[in-house]
Amino acid sequence: MKILHIANGYVFSKLYKAFVEQLSQEVDKQTVFAPIRKANQSGINKAEKNNIRIIYSLIVSKIIYRFLFHQKIKKTLNKLQQECLVQEFDLIHAHTLFSDGAVAYKLKKQHNIPYIVTIRNTDINDFYKYLIHLRNYGLNILLESEKIVFISEAYKERLFNNYIPEKNRKGLLQKSIIIPNGIDDFWLKNINNSKKELGNTIKLLFTGEIRKNKNLLGIIDAILLINNKDIEFTIVGEGLNDETNYLLKLKEKIKDYNSIKLFAVVQKEELKDYYRNADIFIMPSFTETFGLVYAEALSQGLPLIYTKGEGFDKVFPEKHIGVSVNPNNPKDIANAINYIIDNYNNIQKKCAIASKKFSWETIAEVYLQHYSAIKDKVSDAN
Numbered sequence: 001m002k003i004l005h006i007a008n009g010y011v012f013s014k015l016y017k018a019f020v021e022q023l024s025q026e027v028d029k030q031t032v033f034a035p036i037r038k039a040n041q042s043g044i045n046k047a048e049k050n051n052i053r054i055i056y057s058l059i060v061s062k063i064i065y066r067f068l069f070h071q072k073i074k075k076t077l078n079k080l081q082q083e084c085l086v087q088e089f090d091l092i093h094a095h096t097l098f099s100d101g102a103v104a105y106k107l108k109k110q111h112n113i114p115y116i117v118t119i120r121n122t123d124i125n126d127f128y129k130y131l132i133h134l135r136n137y138g139l140n141i142l143l144e145s146e147k148i149v150f151i152s153e154a155y156k157e158r159l160f161n162n163y164i165p166e167k168n169r170k171g172l173l174q175k176s177i178i179i180p181n182g183i184d185d186f187w188l189k190n191i192n193n194s195k196k197e198l199g200n201t202i203k204l205l206f207t208g209e210i211r212k213n214k215n216l217l218g219i220i221d222a223i224l225l226i227n228n229k230d231i232e233f234t235i236v237g238e239g240l241n242d243e244t245n246y247l248l249k250l251k252e253k254i255k256d257y258n259s260i261k262l263f264a265v266v267q268k269e270e271l272k273d274y275y276r277n278a279d280i281f282i283m284p285s286f287t288e289t290f291g292l293v294y295a296e297a298l299s300q301g302l303p304l305i306y307t308k309g310e311g312f313d314k315v316f317p318e319k320h321i322g323v324s325v326n327p328n329n330p331k332d333i334a335n336a337i338n339y340i341i342d343n344y345n346n347i348q349k350k351c352a353i354a355s356k357k358f359s360w361e362t363i364a365e366v367y368l369q370h371y372s373a374i375k376d377k378v379s380d381a382n
Contacts, residue, residue: 001375002029004089004113006080006100009120010034010054011044015181015292016095022182022364024049027371031089033080035059035099055083069134073102080107087111090375094141097123098134101141108144114374116147119155121311125287128163135163143168146374148176151290153314179367180315181290182360186268187299193352196301198279198344204233204337205278205302207271207293209241213286215327216250220260222333229341233260236274240265275300280340284327288312299355303347305336321347321354 003023010016011034020030024047031053036042042056057079059072080086086107092115094100099122104115127134142148142164150156156176160169204223208214216235223231238247254260266274275281281297282305290311294304304322306312313324323336340347356362 001027001091001371002089003027003031003371004084004086004092005030005032005095006092006103007032007095008035008099009095011036011041011056014045014184017045017047018182018184018360019364020052021047021049022360023367024051026364026368027051029053031055031084033057033083035076053084055080057083069098069102069131072099073106076103077106086113089113090378091115091371093371094118094145096120097138097141098127098131101145102137105141105144114146114378115144116149116370116374117141117145118149118151119159120151121155121287124155124158128159139164139168142172146175146377147370148172150176150178151180152311153178154309155311157314158309177370179363180358181292181295182363183292183295183299183355183358184268185360187272187296188356188359190272190299191352191355192276192300194301196279196344196348198341201230201232202337202341203277203279204231204282205236205274205280205297206234206283207236207274207281207297208283210235210237210247210250211241211243212246215284215286216246217253218284218327218330219282219333220253220257221330222337223260225330225334226337229338231259231337234274234278235260235262236264236266236271238262238264271296272300275302278302279344280305280337281322282333282337283307284325284333285310286327295355295358298351299358301348301352303340303344303351305333305340315357316354319343319347321351 007016010032020032024030029051033055036056036058039058047054059076092104092107092113094104094115094117097117097119101117107113108115164172223233275297281302283291284305284307288307288310294306294312297304298321306322306324307327308324318324323339325336326332
């Protein structure tokens, strides 16, 4: 089988590399077309398998292409067809609905190549929400796809409840599937099944980028509402991908609190120790496709506080391994912290085993089953 991946986000996340490398054990040939914004992004997340080719292509270096959607798609399509023989592929996997799916849609029209499309954060929270003129185009991409992949049930519900016309829902629901992202094998090889006990000090942990979307100031506001417990909050991630102004606001806010500490980004081996030293992982982001750090924290036995209605919500039943919250409501976040403390033993014992759901080996097998079914369907039709 020969698969073409179109992935605008390839250089921004290691999950794509992990995914295609896991698939390479069963797939004959994969080509990843990775549009980049800057020339120095070429080579990021380069695959280490002989049957994977990564094409880094400078597409949106000029700011104008970020606003002229159809011109950007036309340019992407032309560059892709210059770089590879599209007709040789059995299947296209578009890793976002709009930026990638639009290219796959055009290629199907030209060459009759089937495609599947994954719905991500930017599709829901940017394109559908603000670019109203593109909604019908997005619907056409979905209608022509063979499968629609959602990272979580939460985004599936948001798409269908808010943006899909009633007359199209049944057909699109029938080809919709939920497949989560996977995490680095390091975490599953170092899974922590130990039973944790809360001490006198409750240790909260955040790991990730220091950015407004991560809602760190909201977390601190929530902690300050809890007066009857000794809480320590550790933030790990300075230097990863900071928003300078937000970092300055954070440092200003925490300077008078000895119980709130900020640390630089660390490698996963050291990050593991931070997870194991903590009691609860907390990241009520305003928007989130999935958030791999949630699954990492689970692997180390940590209950979670995550965002209601965003990517990780409904991956597990509510209050099974943590609590979903309204990120705009510090009281709701405080209540979630208290709930986990009061029910800690019952929640914590489920966390490590739950993380096994995010094995790339398991996830790749699910994708391969769908890829093969689509290929067989097309072969039978011909």
